[in-house]
Amino acid sequence: MSYHVYILAGRKNGTLYVGVTNSLALRIAQHRAGTGSQFTKKYRVHMLVYAEEHEDVGEAIWREKAIKEWKRAWKIQLIESANPEWDDLFVMLNR
Secondary structure: OOEEEEEEEOOOOOOEEEEEEOOHHHHHHHHHHOOOOHHHHHHOOOEEEEEEEEOOHHHHHHHHHHHHHOOHHHHHHHHHHHOOOOOOOHHHHOO
8 A cells, every 4th residue: 555645735835734645536635625624624725736655654654744844945845846837736646
């Protein structure tokens, strides 16, 4: 089984949310439906802008916690290193 650490954004350079899941497409669909978390529902943070895959759940959880502690600028650098245009990657998951 694989696990994903992901970052959602409300818009480019907008509010960010970091999470971890074992079913990325399902989890993002939940966020978009307003059932993923109260934070993403309240602040309309639904755009998948970054994701990375891990084979070990402990490693994925550790990585999520580490990224959550990062400065905002570091999170933005991480996003832009993989997704410079801040495209919504959820569209690619559903192809």
